[in-house]
Amino acid sequence: xxxxxxxxxxxxxxxxxxxxxxxxxxxxxxxxxxxxxxxxxxxxxxxxxxxxxxxxxxxxxxxxxxxxxxxxxxxxxxxxxxxxxxxxxxxxxxxxxxxxxxxxxxxxxxxxxxxxxxxxxxxxxxxxxxxxxxxxxxxxxxxxxxxxxxxxxxxxxxxxxxxxxxxxxxxxxxxxxxxxxxxxxxxxxxxxxxxxxxxxxxxxxxxxxxxxxxxxxxxxxxxxxxxxxxxxxxxxxxxxxxxxxxxxxxxxxxxxxxxxxxxxxxxxxxxxxxxxxxxxxxxxxxxxxxxxxxxxxxxxxxxxxxxxxxxxxxxxxxxxxxxxxxxxxxxxxxxxxxxxxxxxxxxxxxxxxxxxxxxxxxxxxxxxxxxxxxxxxxxxxxxxxxxxxxxxxxxxxxxxxxxxxxxxxxxxxxxxxxxxxxxxxxxxxxxxxxxxxxxxxxxxxxxxxxxxxxxxxxxxxxxxxxxxxxxxxxxxxxxxxxxxxxxxxxxxxxxxxxxxxxxxxxxxxxxxxxxxxxxxxxxxxxxxxxxxxxxxxxxxxxxxxxxxxxxxxxxxxxxxxxxxxxxxxxxxxxxxxxxxxxxxxxxxxxxxxxxxxxxxxxxxxxxxxxxxxxxxxxxxxxxxxxxxxxxxxx
Amino acid sequence: xxxxxxxxxxxxxxxxxxxxxxxxxxxxxxxxxxxxxxxxxxxxxxxxxxxxxxxxxxxxxxxxxxxxxxxxxxxxxxxxxxxxxxxxxxxxxxxxxxxxxxxxxxxxxxxxxxxxxxxxxxxxxxxxxxxxxxxxxxxxxxxxxxxxxxxxxxxxxxxxxxxxxxxxxxxxxxxxxxxx
Numbered sequence: 001x002x003x004x005x006x007x008x009x010x011x012x013x014x015x016x017x018x019x020x021x022x023x024x025x026x027x028x029x030x031x032x033x034x035x036x037x038x039x040x041x042x043x044x045x046x047x048x049x050x051x052x053x054x055x056x057x058x059x060x061x062x063x064x065x066x067x068x069x070x071x072x073x074x075x076x077x078x079x080x081x082x083x084x085x086x087x088x089x090x091x092x093x094x095x096x097x098x099x100x101x102x103x104x105x106x107x108x109x110x111x112x113x114x115x116x117x118x119x120x121x122x123x124x125x126x127x128x129x130x131x132x133x134x135x136x137x138x139x140x141x142x143x144x145x146x147x148x149x150x151x152x153x154x155x156x157x158x159x160x161x162x163x164x165x166x167x168x169x170x171x172x173x174x175x176x177x178x179x180x181x182x183x184x185x186x187x188x189x190x191x192x193x194x195x196x197x198x199x200x201x202x203x204x205x206x207x208x209x210x211x212x213x214x215x216x217x218x219x220x221x222x223x224x225x226x227x228x229x230x231x232x233x234x235x236x237x238x239x240x241x242x243x244x245x246x247x248x249x250x251x252x253x254x255x256x257x258x259x260x261x262x263x264x265x266x267x268x269x270x271x272x273x274x275x276x277x278x279x280x281x282x283x284x285x286x287x288x289x290x291x292x293x294x295x296x297x298x299x300x301x302x303x304x305x306x307x308x309x310x311x312x313x314x315x316x317x318x319x320x321x322x323x324x325x326x327x328x329x330x331x332x333x334x335x336x337x338x339x340x341x342x343x344x345x346x347x348x349x350x351x352x353x354x355x356x357x358x359x360x361x362x363x364x365x366x367x368x369x370x371x372x373x374x375x376x377x378x379x380x381x382x383x384x385x386x387x388x389x390x391x392x393x394x395x396x397x398x399x400x401x402x403x404x405x406x407x408x409x410x411x412x413x414x415x416x417x418x419x420x421x422x423x424x425x426x427x428x429x430x431x432x433x434x435x436x437x438x439x440x441x442x443x444x445x446x447x448x449x450x451x452x453x454x455x456x457x458x459x460x461x462x463x464x465x466x467x468x469x470x471x472x473x474x475x476x477x478x479x480x481x482x483x484x485x486x487x488x489x490x491x492x493x494x495x496x497x498x499x500x501x502x503x504x505x506x507x508x509x510x511x512x513x514x515x516x517x518x519x520x521x522x523x524x525x526x527x528x529x530x531x532x533x534x535x536x537x538x539x540x541x542x543x544x545x546x547x548x549x550x551x552x553x554x555x556x557x558x559x560x561x562x563x564x565x566x567x568x569x570x571x572x573x574x575x576x577x578x579x580x581x582x583x584x585x586x587x588x589x590x591x592x593x594x595x596x597x598x599x600x601x602x603x604x605x606x607x608x609x610x611x612x613x614x615x616x617x618x619x620x621x622x623x624x625x626x627x628x629x630x631x632x633x634x
Numbered sequence: 635x636x637x638x639x640x641x642x643x644x645x646x647x648x649x650x651x652x653x654x655x656x657x658x659x660x661x662x663x664x665x666x667x668x669x670x671x672x673x674x675x676x677x678x679x680x681x682x683x684x685x686x687x688x689x690x691x692x693x694x695x696x697x698x699x700x701x702x703x704x705x706x707x708x709x710x711x712x713x714x715x716x717x718x719x720x721x722x723x724x725x726x727x728x729x730x731x732x733x734x735x736x737x738x739x740x741x742x743x744x745x746x747x748x749x750x751x752x753x754x755x756x757x758x759x760x761x762x763x764x765x766x767x768x769x770x771x772x773x774x775x776x777x778x779x780x781x782x783x784x785x786x787x788x789x790x791x792x793x794x795x796x797x798x799x800x801x802x803x804x805x806x807x808x809x810x811x812x813x814x
Contacts, residue, residue, distance in 0.1 A: 310807065311807065313738060313742060313773055314773075316742060316803035316804060316807070317775075317803055341688070365684065365685050365688055367688075373698075376698050377698075377810060377813070377814070379699075380699045380703075380813050380814045381807075381813050383699070384703065384717075384718035384806070384813060385803075385806045389680075389681070389682070389702050390682070391700070392688065392692065392697070392699070393697075393699040394692045394697055394698060395696045396696050404692060404693075405691045
């Protein structure tokens with residue numbers, strides 16, 4: 001049956017050659033009657049008519065172009081029944097309708113776009129045809145198809161060439177002149193222009209030697225790029241400068257990543273459920289999720305959800321915690337063991353604390369501290385919801401914690417920071433951070449890390465580890481702080497135990513940090529799809545505070561405070577500037593400070609003593625007396 | 635932070651026994667350590683003894699919470715059980731009410747349990763007995779007081795209240811401020 005049709009069509013094809021459009025139409029109509037699927041062919045007929053109209057416009061008298069059209073028609077009809085040899089290897093007769101319609105489009109395009117070219121190309125095509133005639137077996141259709149293929153290849157080459165010439169034309173990108181820049185500042189920024197310029201300038205900077213304009217320095221290019229990036233992504237100049245220092249090559253990727261939200265992640269509460277059960281329960285509620293990755297056995301990534309994840313019965317029952325993927329990392333680095341005493345110095349809202357408790361299986365003791373009383377309430381909620389019973393929640397300024405309590409096996413300090421790693425979460429950071437803020441953060445972090453180290457007990461049999469983490473990516477808040485701690489206390493850097501992430505900077509701009517700084521880990525939004533994060537793990541090897549640096553330490557504390565007032569000075573010059581600035585007044589200040597410290601200690605002790613005394617008094621009978629005193633205090 | 639007085643202990647245990655009966659004993663004699671109840675800022679905390687001793691280091695005004703908060707004494711010296719105690723009273727509960735998935739959300743939003751939302755109820759629940767409310771897949775959702783006996787529930791009309799709402803896990807987000 002098929003073979004008969006084939007023959008009939010072949011003859012039809014031969015006849016088609018050189019015949020005018022009208023006849024062709026008729027023949028097509030007759031073909032269509034033969035065809036199996038009438039609907040598809042009806043559509044095709046319409047298309048053919050359109051083609052033919054266009055053909056009329058271009059050139060009617062040209063036989064070759066008609067044949068060209070003819071060609072496509074024939075192959076079309078061939079597709080429906082699926083019989084030409086050449087088409088066999090990619091056509092499936094069963095799905096003729098779909099394949100057909102797709103093909104129609106592509107074939108429509110080719111003659112339409114290049115109808116003019118065809119005229120000139122055809123001559124050479126004929127030559128090709130002649131050479132192809134050697135293999136006599138080829139059907140005319142196949143020859144046409146081959147011709148078409150060749151033409152396509154040639155066109156592609158031409159287009160590529162054209163593209164290349166376009167590139168060479170714009171290769172030399174010139175920076176806008178001073179006047180242009182001035183003009184621009186008066187007008188609202190043209191975003192597409194800025195975007196183009198960013199691309200161009202980055203292209204130039206990538207191959208500076210070749211592509212630069214003579215007489216313009218690299219600084220000028222970088223300055224322009226920074227300015228444009230600031231306008232395009234709306235950052236302030238200060239932060240952009242810092243970021244460009246950290247990411248000389250991947251700044252664009254980083255900034256782009258900051259425009260996109262990180263995926264929502266949740267952490268299974270292993271005290272109450274297992275990840276598999278939780279995933280099943282959530283899937284039943286219409287949540288689309290996946291395990292977070294190989295590195296965590298409790299994390300799940302949520303792609304989309306039909307219910308609010310913060311209000312499902314599972315959430316309320318404490319089966320999981322909404323928590324950024326990066327928040328897992330410091331706790332994994334801390335690696336808490338059962339029956340230890342652990343301090344979480346800045347713990348609100350309790351995500352990491354609850355993870356620690358889950359890893360400890362509710363044994364031992366956790367002290368969760370936060371300086372902000374309102375935020376500390378969030379810890380209460382989360383801890384009770386997650387069914388954690390080994391935690392004491394306190395509200396102290398972390399800096400004085402060593403005066404309250406010491407002897408922790410492990411200390412986690414997730415320090416307050418500028419939040420430059422979580423710009424996607426809080427876009428305000430882009431504009432409202434300046435040098436002063438960073439210095440203020442950095443200073444507070446230095447004080448906190450010393451307090452954290454002091455609270456830790458070096459003689460602990462299981463630990464004596466301190467983990468420092470921030471959600472900032474700035475070197476001032478990370479490596480510089482760790483470096484400071486290394487100088488001030490008997491601690492050493494140890495591997496974090498996290499097997500991914502970038503190494504911390506050993507040298508950065510003018511800074512030269514401790515060799516082991518490469519043991520710290522950095523995480524970036526564009527490389528790990530986590531929030532920007534920094535994790536460092538320290539081991540305390542002696543409870544003694546180094547004597548010489550300690551003296552300096554107190555003076556430095558004061559000078560640091562002074563330094564924050566001096567905005568222009570960078571935060572790392574303390575070593576030198578401290579000696580310059582520390583003259584009479586700071587010394588007196590330190591004396592005062594020491595005195596107050598002593599006083600505090602005394603108070604703390606006496607308080608402690610008195611509470612202990614009170615405790616002994618607590619016999620049920622004497623209760624009333626105590627109650628009166630407590631009420632009086634209120 | 636101090637131990638409860640005799641009077642306070644009486645009031646507190648009376649309340650607790652409404653939900654878990656004599657099982658209070660199990661809370662105090664645990665194989666995994668000595669646990670005790672401590673009063674701090676009118677709140678009753680249930681905490682392991684070692685933790686309690688360590689928490690003694692922290693000044694009264696700086697101590698926010700320790701162990702598990704069971705509830706608080708009101709100004710008129712009544713005891714109010716908080717949702718945070720659910721973890722400890724749910725396993726020992728004597729009388730339970732299960733709500734259908736459709737009524738789950740209603741209860742978690744702070745409404746009473748209607749007859750229409752009632753999935754199951756423990757046999758022979760007396761009226762005004764403290765009950766723990768569960769979802770059908772045995773997730774504790776909160777606790778309340780039986781408004782009707784089991785017998786009466788069978789004949790009640792769909793809109794009748796079966797169990798009065800006292801506390802539910804929705805409070806973790808509805809009133810986070812007031813948990814402790």
